[in-house]
Each structure stands twice: as structure tokens, then as C-alpha cells.
Amino acid sequence: MHSHRSRPLPVTLAVLVGAVLAAGCATEDEGAPPAASSSGVACEKSTLQTVTQGRLTIATDEPVYEPWFVDNKPDNQKGFEGATAYAIATKMGFTPAEVKWVRVPFNAAIQPGPKNFDFDINEFSITEERKQAVDFSAPYYDVTQAVIALESNDAARATNLAGLKGVKLGAQVGTTSLQAIEDTIQPNQDPAVYNSNDDAKQALINGQIDALVLDLPTAFFVTAAEIDGSKIVGQLPASGNAQEQFGLVLDKGSPLTACVSQAVEALRSDGTLANIEQEWLANVAGAPVLQ
């Protein structure tokens, strides 16, 4: 799985400082919303310039994994991204039967060049670098933080934030995960801080820490594929300053970008995205939101 790559804060910081020092001018608002303005655009289905007229061609990788898709079948409308893709299609006026799936490798999708899809949904983190090559829609998912633990550890049975207070926690230095420990969990003992998630995972396996905080997509991968006998204890409530978001990838300058963003924003404001997230990430995938 190569789905996404988190950007630790120091990298962002170094890039920011480097750019500022080189340019010698103030650019404080690096975290501006990624999407182009999408309101007031006419998005009649009949006028949309899709790859195949009257149909919506959506791309994703081969294979795809839970909880983003189920059974590697994007057209079963299941999984967080499967359900989201169909919700967007419906919002744009396409019936499920008018949706056509193509499989495009992750790295190929974010290269510049002509695309054989209208949009690609594959846990693409929105970054400035990628925006040089492709268009991103408005974000459909804000990456949250999750706590994982070995099933043999008492920490695995915590059902709320209070249950994690007395736990020895670990996280990678300079990440939102470490901030979430300090701001949201506020444990009684200082967290262990590691250079990388790989070091932290080893400490978790060794029992040097009871639980590890990661972003949720990484937590799914670590618990499913990397550490036997580990589980997601739960997600931490959103802190409101998510540094990483997933967006749909479109061809650079695609005439559809504004309309797709408009559909995503509509789904966000009417609560559909939150419902899909609750259903597929919190309920089905077993990552309840800890309060």
C-alpha cells in the first residue's frame, strides 16, 4: 500500500523557512485552502466535459484496500472512498450505472499529462508539490489521529480519552500525533518521542510503550499489515487544525475541477461526508471516536 505519505512538521517548517529566507518576503499563509473557488459555476450534467460524454469515469489503484474500498471492488459502493465516490457522482447528476471505473497506479495518477479519468480517488494527500502537476478538488477527508495498541495490552481496552490518561504513549517527533497526545489526551506521564514511526512501532512491539498515536490511514495499515496482534483503540476527536487532507485528483486545468469541488463541498455541508466517515471508518473499520 502506497496510498499516502504524511508530512512531518519539520519538513514543512524547513521548506517554509527556506522559502522565506530565500525570497526575503513574508508568505505567512502557506496553509491556504487548496481548492479553487467553486461557487457559482454552472454544473449541469449535460454541459460537463467528461472523458466519455454522459458518463463519469472514476479512477483508483489496483488493488485497493479496506477501509477505503471493500473486496477490491470499487463499484460495490462500499468502503469510505467507494461510498464517497458514488455520493459525489450522484451529486453531480450521474446515476450509479453511469459511473465507470478505471484502474490507474497511484504514482501514474499524479504525473502531469493527459488523463483517462474524470477524477481519481485514492487517498491523495493534497500537497503544494503535487498541485504543480495535477488539480485537486476540495478536500473530502481531514486526516484524524488514532491510537493503536497490542491486543494483549490493557490500553487496547480503553473506550474513552480518560482511559488513556495513565498509559505510556508514544509518537513521532514533530507530528500532529504528538500534539494530539499533549493537547487532547494530556496523559499523566510524558510521552516517548521517536525519530520515526518505525522506531515507535518497534517500541510498541517491545512493550516499551503501551500505545502509539498515528494518523488514522497509517493506523489502518499498521494494524492490518505490519504488527500482528495490534488493534486500533480509537480515533481522537478532530482538533480543528488538521494538517493533512485528502482530495480527488483531476487533470491539470480540468474543466471539471470546479464542479467536482462544488459537489464535495455540498456533501460536506449537508453532513453526507461525516456520515460516510462515521459508517466506514468509525463503525465498520472499528475506529470509534474517543471522547
Next chain:
Amino acid sequence: MSQPAVSAIERDRQAYRRAQARRSTAIAAISTVVFAGALFLAVTRSPGWPRVRQQFFNLEVAGDSLPRILEGLWLNIRVLVVAEVLILIVGLAVAVTRTLRGPIFVPLRALAAGYTDLFRGIPLIILLYLIGFGVPGLRLQGVPTSVVVLGTTAMVLTYSAYVAEVFRAGIDSVHPSQRAAARSLGLTYRQSMRLVVLPQAVRRVAPPLLNDFVALQKDVGLISVLGAVDAVRAAQIESAESFNFTPYVVAGLLFVALAIPTARAADWTAARLERRERAAGVL
């Protein structure tokens, strides 16, 4: 010592020397001020200075990050003290083992030589990973899992290999006639080593030992790769939270402040050693 009578010519000479000394002092002072001033202006008038001052020398951020960095530094100091004591003991033991004479001690000598080869050769950070994550991975009863204990163990293994070589150089630098004289007085090997050779050897290698101590002061922070939060890691965390590099500068200054007393102690020890040896020569 009584002051000898001074002739008029000698007094003139002394007056001239004092005048020359005052003149050099004045020139040195002016040159220093001009140099420092030029450096200050070059830095503060550079186009990026306001941004650099904001990013690296921000007093507000420094004040906010100081308590956490001091907390981390306290860990550094505790590990430093414990590690240094153990390093001196292990290092001296390895060095003495390497200098044992006689065919019966070949396996011990080989072991000691192998120890220094291995632990001087292996990069400290790799040893930290192997000990800090590997040993608790064994899940043996009674083996410590504390990263501070494991990290200190790795520091001791590496540094005592260096220190053993410093001690061995010191032991080898004591002239064989000293040993022969001790033995001819009827001292045993152990006695001649303890009473004659080691006191001279340790005194001679005190400056390089203090040098290693200063290096250790900074290297103990490497145990942060195992999860412990030392001063540098605390600065890194603060820096990530504030988007500002000032915490690194704060931690750096604290380490310099920590190193200065050791550096002065090294100078003082070296000077005292020189006085002793010169004094013997003059008499």
C-alpha cells in the same frame, strides 16, 4: 623569594616593556571592537536579518521553550554523570587487561582487544538501536526495558572503548624503567601497577579524558532516538510547535554553558601537569 636590587637600566627596560604592553593591549582592544562591530553590522544589516532574528533569536519563544528544555537537560546531566563513572571503571579495566603480560592471559588480552575494536568501530547510533530496541525485544525476565538504562548502557559500551585506548596509551607512556625499578624494590606486578604505573598514567591522560568527557556531554543526547526526551529532543518538539528555530539556539547555548567548566578544568589540569613536570626538570 626576595626582590633583587634593580639597576637604573633595568628599570628603564621595565618601563619600556610596560609601555609596549599597554600599547599592544590598546591595539588589541581597538582591533577587537572594530572586528566585532563589522561582524555585527554585516549580520544585522543583511537583508534577511529581521527574518533570521524572528526565526532563531526570538526571546518570547526562548522563554516559552526554556522550562521544557531544562527538564530535558536534567536528563542529559543525570545520564552523563552515571555514564562517565561507569565509563572510567570499564575503560580502565579493559586497558589494564590489554596490558597484562604473560602467555596465560592471551585469551583475556584478545577479548579486551576485540572489545575495543568492536565498540570503537560500531557507530554509536546503530549500537543504540541494537541495544535500545533489540534487548527489550527479547522479552527476557529481569532485563531492563527503560530506555534511559539501555541508552546509558550503549553509551558506556562505546565510550569505554575509546577511554580504554586513552588509558592504555597512558600506561604505555610510563617508561619501562619505572616498572623495573618498582619490581626490583620487591613490589608484585599488581602493586607496581597500582602504586607506580597507574598514578603516573592517569595523571598524564587526564586532559584527553576530559576531552572525551566534553564529547560525551553532547552525545548522551543521542539516547533520544530511543524515545527519551532530552534537551535536544525537547527543543525539536518546541520548535515543531512554534514553527521557530529559537529552541535549538537555547539548547545549544545551554550545552555550551555546560561544556565551558569542563574545558576550563581540562586547561587547568594540563597547566598543572606541565608545572609539575617542568618543576622536576628545573630542580
